[in-house]
Structures are given as C-alpha cells and as structure tokens.
Amino acid sequence: MQVTLAGLGCGTAATVTAEVREALAQADFLVGAERLLDHLPEGITPRRRSAVKPREIVQLLLDSGCENACVLYSGDTGFYSGARSLLPLLAERGIGARVLPGVSSVQYLAARLGRPWQDWVLRSAHGVECDAVEAVCRGRPACFLTGGTLGPTALCRQLAEAGLGTLSVTVGENISYPEEHIESGTAAEFARRDFAPLSVLLAEAAPTFPRRTPGFPDEAFLRGGVPMTKQVIRAAALGKLAAGPEDVCWDIGAGTGSVSVELALQSKAVWAVERNPEALELLRANRERFRAWNLRPVEGAAPEALDALPKPDAVFVGGSGGELPRILQAVHDANLNARVCVSAIALETLHTALETLTALDWETEVTQIAVTRGKPAGPLHLLTAQNPVFLITGVRP
Numbered sequence: 001m002q003v004t005l006a007g008l009g010c011g012t013a014a015t016v017t018a019e020v021r022e023a024l025a026q027a028d029f030l031v032g033a034e035r036l037l038d039h040l041p042e043g044i045t046p047r048r049r050s051a052v053k054p055r056e057i058v059q060l061l062l063d064s065g066c067e068n069a070c071v072l073y074s075g076d077t078g079f080y081s082g083a084r085s086l087l088p089l090l091a092e093r094g095i096g097a098r099v100l101p102g103v104s105s106v107q108y109l110a111a112r113l114g115r116p117w118q119d120w121v122l123r124s125a126h127g128v129e130c131d132a133v134e135a136v137c138r139g140r141p142a143c144f145l146t147g148g149t150l151g152p153t154a155l156c157r158q159l160a161e162a163g164l165g166t167l168s169v170t171v172g173e174n175i176s177y178p179e180e181h182i183e184s185g186t187a188a189e190f191a192r193r194d195f196a197p198l199s200v201l202l203a204e205a206a207p208t209f210p211r212r213t214p215g216f217p218d219e220a221f222l223r224g225g226v227p228m229t230k231q232v233i234r235a236a237a238l239g240k241l242a243a244g245p246e247d248v249c250w251d252i253g254a255g256t257g258s259v260s261v262e263l264a265l266q267s268k269a270v271w272a273v274e275r276n277p278e279a280l281e282l283l284r285a286n287r288e289r290f291r292a293w294n295l296r297p298v299e300g301a302a303p304e305a306l307d308a309l310p311k312p313d314a315v316f317v318g319g320s321g322g323e324l325p326r327i328l329q330a331v332h333d334a335n336l337n338a339r340v341c342v343s344a345i346a347l348e349t350l351h352t353a354l355e356t357l358t359a360l361d362w363e364t365e366v367t368q369i370a371v372t373r374g375k376p377a378g379p380l381h382l383l384t385a386q387n388p389v390f391l392i393t394g395v396r397p
Helices: 018-026 054-064 083-092 105-113 132-136 152-161 231-241 258-266 277-289 324-334 347-359
Strands: 002-007 029-032 048-050 068-073 096-100 121-126 142-147 168-173 181-186 199-203 248-252 269-274 295-299 314-317 339-344 363-369 372-377 380-385 389-395
Touching: 002 018, 002 083, 018 068, 018 096, 029 054, 054 068, 054 083, 068 083, 083 096, 105 142, 105 168, 105 181, 105 199, 121 132, 132 142, 132 152, 132 199, 142 152, 152 168, 152 199, 231 258, 231 314, 231 339, 231 363, 231 389, 248 258, 258 269, 258 277, 258 295, 258 314, 269 277, 277 295, 314 324, 324 339, 324 347, 339 347, 347 363, 347 389
Parallel strands: 002 068, 002 096, 029 048, 029 068, 121 142, 248 269, 248 314, 269 295, 314 339
Antiparallel strands: 142 199, 168 181, 168 199, 339 389, 363 389, 372 380
C-alpha cells in the first residue's frame, strides 16, 4: 500500500495544486474530513471514508485493501496539520507514505494583501486554546487560524481587554470561495462583530518596549510610596528565575510591578498578584508605561488568588503577607517543577523559605546581596549601604 498525505489548499478546487490533483485521480481510496470529501473535483474515486483521528485513519486504510490511498487535509500538510501525527503511525506499520503540500490560508491571505509573511508569528486557534496577546507581543505581526469558540471576535476581545483595542487587525472570511470577504479594522471594533466560523485573523505587532538585559533603572518605574525590588536585586532574581520566551510566570506580592514588567518582557505571560490597592494602581501604570501587554494584574491575596491562575514555570515571591508556607505549597501543587525565587530581608523569612522549600523537595540555594551605592558629598563621594537582601531559590533536582 502507498499512502499520499495531500494538502487540499483553502477549500475550493482552484487552490488544489496540479500534483495533488494527479494524486487524487490515481487514488483508489480516500480518507478525510467530511467537508473535504464533499468538495472534490469530478472524476475521483467514490471509495471514500470520513475520519480525522490518526489511529482511525490507519485502521480504515488497513481494512480497505487499497493499493493507492490519499489522506486529505485542508490547507498545507505542514502547517498545523494532522499529517504530523499520522506519519509516525504509518511508519510503525511499514506503510509507505509521501506528503504533498497545499496552499495554506496564511499564504492565501498574505497574497491577497500583497504582503510577505515570512516574519509573521503563526498560531492556531482552531479548537485549541490560544493567547492572542502573547502572540502580538513578539514584535511581529501575528496570524491566527481560527475556528470553534476562538474565532476572530474572541481573539480581538482578548486584545481589547489587554489594552490593545486600537491595534490594527484584518480578517479573511471564506477565503478562496465566491463569498470571500477581507476587511481591516481595530481589535476593539472586531471584538463586537460576528465572523464566519473558519476565518483567518492577522493582527499587527503590538507596540513594545525595546528589549535589553534585565535590570531597568529604578527611576524608570513609577513608584509612589510602595516598596519596590531594586535594580541590582531585581536583575539577580531575574537571572535566578531564567524565564524564557515560552514560560508562564507568577509574581506574588508584585508591589509596583518592577519584577512583573521585566518578566513580561522576557516570557510568554505573567500573572502579578497584589492585594494593596495603591500598589495595584502603580502596577497597572507601569504595565502601560513599559507596554507589557502580556502582564495580567490579579487583585487579591495569595495563596487564595493563585487558584485560578495557569500552571507556572517560574515564580517570584516578593511579598507573602505571612503566608509563605501556604504560598509555596500552592506553587508546588500547581507545578512541582516550577523554578522559585523568594526575596527576603528578615532572617525569619529566610528560615521559613529554606525550611518550606526543602520540605517540598526543592533543591535550595541562598544568595545574600548587600548593595552599597556611592553618593556625592561636596567634592567627595561617600558610600551608603542598603539593607542586605536574601534570594532563596528552589529548583527541582
């Protein structure tokens, strides 16, 4: 048996490549989604079965007794396609397979707009969770395949709620079909509109703060009378947490949001938990000041406020309100492999952090940082010491 995994393009026969047409004409058995099987060119074999799950497809192929089968996929076989899951299953059974590409809806929309697409951030929101805010914060336009509950309306609502309502977006509906419609507007406008179930959304890059090494000057943040993790300590803590571009982070006791903001510029998303109303106001102001749109302020006290947050990869605890053991237990329950950094100025907090992290089987390390700054005093410069700070980190051995 020889199996061809074929990309059918955007839906109409006009977007099916000549190579795929030839494979369809030679096939004696077809498998694919029902909507694809119902809109094939004339003259194709009537032996067709509807299936989308890889193992179900393999079983249908084995039962068919065919010699030359085609498995059909919408768009391109290499772009958010089920072909990726089917190929290993065919290889396990020694079934020969080849893959034929198709025209994806992203390519089609880009061509209609007359724009190159090689630098776009590409995401699928077709039946899966998708964070539109994270995608547009990467400094490049973001294109989304949509479907199910996350259509253009829901994605644009995410953007508008994050403060990106004026962001320019374009929606392509029913592309390649006679009723094709492509329209541009803002995220706020499209958050109130209805669109076709299968649409493509292109969102322009969100305005972002220039990336740089961790440790913005303290003066760059709005502070008021709220305590703030200072530059040197903040840079060290960020280094300990080592947040990457795909990481989800928590900042507990976020204060002015200095750590939250810098984490947001490094990672996928940050949830900043703070119970002080004045601090929350400053946190939101600093979020906008640094255009950290992927930073979500959470009003409330930990650990209760942590219950609804997504699983974290890195957690900074800058303030615990006397609930440090319960907070660390909540982090452990959410993801026992999370990297944790606790900031402490009191010996009692140091002791509690070490004791709790050790009891929860984290491998701990204590770093004490004592910063002394030089200040001019007439023609001289004098050193002024700041309070020593302990950074207690926990990583899974």
